[in-house]
Amino acid sequence: MFDQITLPNGLRIVGEKLTHVRSCTVGVWVKVGSMNERPDENGLSHFIEHMVFKGTATRTARDIAEEMDDVGGQLNAFTSKDCTCFYAKVIDEDLSLAVDILSDLTLRPKFDEEELQKERGVVLEEIAMVEDTPEDLVNDVLCEAQFDGSLQRPILGTAELIRRYAREDLVRYWRRHYHPQNMVLAIAGNYDWEAFLALVDRFFHDFPNEQPPVTVIETQTLLSGRKAREKDTEQLQISLGYPGVSLGSDDLYALSVFNNAIGGGMSSRLFQRIREELGMAYSVYTFPTSYPGCGTFTIYAGTSPENGETVLREIEQELDKVLTHGLSEKELKSAKAQLKGGFLLGLESSSGRMQSIGRGTLLLNRLTPPEETLAKIEAVTLEDVLRIARASLEAKPSAAIVGKVAERYLGLIGGKARG
Numbered sequence: 001m002f003d004q005i006t007l008p009n010g011l012r013i014v015g016e017k018l019t020h021v022r023s024c025t026v027g028v029w030v031k032v033g034s035m036n037e038r039p040d041e042n043g044l045s046h047f048i049e050h051m052v053f054k055g056t057a058t059r060t061a062r063d064i065a066e067e068m069d070d071v072g073g074q075l076n077a078f079t080s081k082d083c084t085c086f087y088a089k090v091i092d093e094d095l096s097l098a099v100d101i102l103s104d105l106t107l108r109p110k111f112d113e114e115e116l117q118k119e120r121g122v123v124l125e126e127i128a129m130v131e132d133t134p135e136d137l138v139n140d141v142l143c144e145a146q147f148d149g150s151l152q153r154p155i156l157g158t159a160e161l162i163r164r165y166a167r168e169d170l171v172r173y174w175r176r177h178y179h180p181q182n183m184v185l186a187i188a189g190n191y192d193w194e195a196f197l198a199l200v201d202r203f204f205h206d207f208p209n210e211q212p213p214v215t216v217i218e219t220q221t222l223l224s225g226r227k228a229r230e231k232d233t234e235q236l237q238i239s240l241g242y243p244g245v246s247l248g249s250d251d252l253y254a255l256s257v258f259n260n261a262i263g264g265g266m267s268s269r270l271f272q273r274i275r276e277e278l279g280m281a282y283s284v285y286t287f288p289t290s291y292p293g294c295g296t297f298t299i300y301a302g303t304s305p306e307n308g309e310t311v312l313r314e315i316e317q318e319l320d321k322v323l324t325h326g327l328s329e330k331e332l333k334s335a336k337a338q339l340k341g342g343f344l345l346g347l348e349s350s351s352g353r354m355q356s357i358g359r360g361t362l363l364l365n366r367l368t369p370p371e372e373t374l375a376k377i378e379a380v381t382l383e384d385v386l387r388i389a390r391a392s393l394e395a396k397p398s399a400a401i402v403g404k405v406a407e408r409y410l411g412l413i414g415g416k417a418r419g
Contacts, residue, residue: 002357002367003193009207010181012202014361016188016353020391024095026352027087028106029362032177035081035150035158035220035291043157044165044173044243044280046079047123050171051076052086054115056104061115064101071097077105079155082247082291083187083362089351092190096199103203106178113168120162127156133300133367135400137229138237142298142400145225146241151291179209186358189284189350220294224396226413228406236308236403237300240413242392244288244295248364253339253376255288255297256393260383261327262286262318267334269318270299278314280307292363297392308409309417319393325385339377344370 003015030044054061068075073090086105088098130136140154157160160336185204187196223244245251263270263286274284284301303311327335346352347370360366401409 002369004361004367005197007180009198010179011200011204011207012184012361013146013197014184014186014357014366014367015191015193015196016357017193018350018353019187021190021350022091023089023141023350024098024187024191025089025350026095026098026102027085027086027186027354027358028102028172028186029186030084030086030106030178031357032081032084033080033183034153034155036177037150037153037203039153040161041140041169041173042153043065043123043155043161044170045177046155046157046204047119047165047173048109048161048170049079049084049086050119050123051111051116052105052109054119055110055112057108057110059101059104064105067097067101073098075101077204081151081155083359083407085355085358087351087354095191095196099196099199105399106183107204108206108267109174111170111174113167116167117172121163123156126160127154127159127162130154132169133232134231134235135300136236138239138400138402139229141229141237141402142229142241142398145227146223146398148221149219151294158208175209178207179277181209181389184358184362186354186361188353188357192405207301220291222294222296222398224398226399226410227401228410229400230404230406231369231402234304234402235302235405236305236409237302238308238311238409239400240299241398242297242299243390243395244297245290245388245392246295247290247292248295248366249290250293250376251384251388252288252290252295254380254388257332257335257337257377257380258286258322258327258355258385259286260338261331262322262389264335265338266387269322269411270315274301274303274311274314278310280304280311280314284311295308305404308403310410312409312412323386323390323393326382326389329382332380332385336377336380340374343377345374 006012034045037044070089071094073088073191075088077086086102088102090098109355144152205340274281281301281303286299289296301311357367399413
């Protein structure tokens with residue numbers, strides 16, 4: 001069972017007690033990511049995630065690193081399109097330190113001017129690293145082709161904007177979003193609930209802004225755009241984007257089953273055909289992504305330029321086959337088993353449990369027991385899979401190609417919707 005409470009200031013706290021472990025993972029989830037940014041704010045969510053580790057009102061960057069290392073703990077953070085998360089994993093007896101440090105990072109960052117200049121360089125290097133990693137780059141290019149709205153923009157921002165931001169920009173953005181009604185504090189592991197609430201009361205009592213402004217998220221329109229990026233690489237990076245399902249929709253279970261069967265694992269149709277039978281790609285896979293209000297289904301392949309046309313044709317043929325004939329009972333059973341197995345393995349650690357309850361509470365204001373998730377996976381039928389596959393794949397896809405003579409290959413992608 002879950003523990004949960006909403007404090008008078010609006011901060012939501014959720015927990016899942018795991019008596020069989022000695023660890024605790026605590027996460028501070030903030031409902032702010034690149035989709036909450038205006039065009040002139042792109043990259044600020046991620047820049048702030050970096051900057052809070054550079055020092056707080058009571059700790060230097062070295063203090064933060066040494067205090068966590070001294071207890072053998074793990075401290076990290078990530079920024080996505082729809083949220084930012086700061087988390088710490090420690091043994092249960094060091095829970096107080098974890099809560100203390102996380103509160104310092106999120107409520108009392110210093111945003112030191114000298115450190116900001118140094119970290120600006122780090123973020124610029126991260127942006128350059130994406131440019132030099134074609135598999136990452138092609139997905140950013142696909143977002144440009146696929147969305148009309150804030151989801152079109154990269155999480156890291158652009159080098160031009162990162163060079164321009166001043167300390168005042170970061171502080172203003174942080175004050176606008178880091179308030180209790182926009183945050184969730186999640187814990188999973190071996191904890192005492194009342195003792196944990198006492199720690200929260202001790203360390204999370206001085207929010208910089210307790211009156212949240214109205215946060216407006218742009219309406220996200222899915223497009224069928226095509227973009228090519230010329231890059232002097234040995235491989236051709238191909239990414240095709242189709243409509244998916246929005247966050248919170250039960251259709252995600254059917255889409256996830258379909259994903260596993262068509263490209264989500266080593267036994268999937270695309271992997272078996274393009275890699276195993278034809279030997280034309282080292283990496284070929286599919287994945288669904290869900291956001292508030294919309295979702296996508298993506299097909300990726302990395303291949304040599306001379307095989308690009310064949311790989312695109314084979315992808316088209318495999319998609320047509322599944323739309324015409326659906327999945328077999330064997331594929332359905334295998335895909336469900338993969339999905340359930342991956343879900344359960346992910347919940348065997350306090351980190352996995354914290355991620356599940358924290359994100360669910362932040363974005364959906366809902367906690368889903370594992371038994372309910374497993375039941376919904378098991379309830380998926382062949383008809384459900386075919387229905388959701390058609391809803392996705394019969395749309396005209398967006399596409400991104402990165403590599404040599406990339407523009408040429410865009411012309412080889414089917415221009416009409418199926419159906």
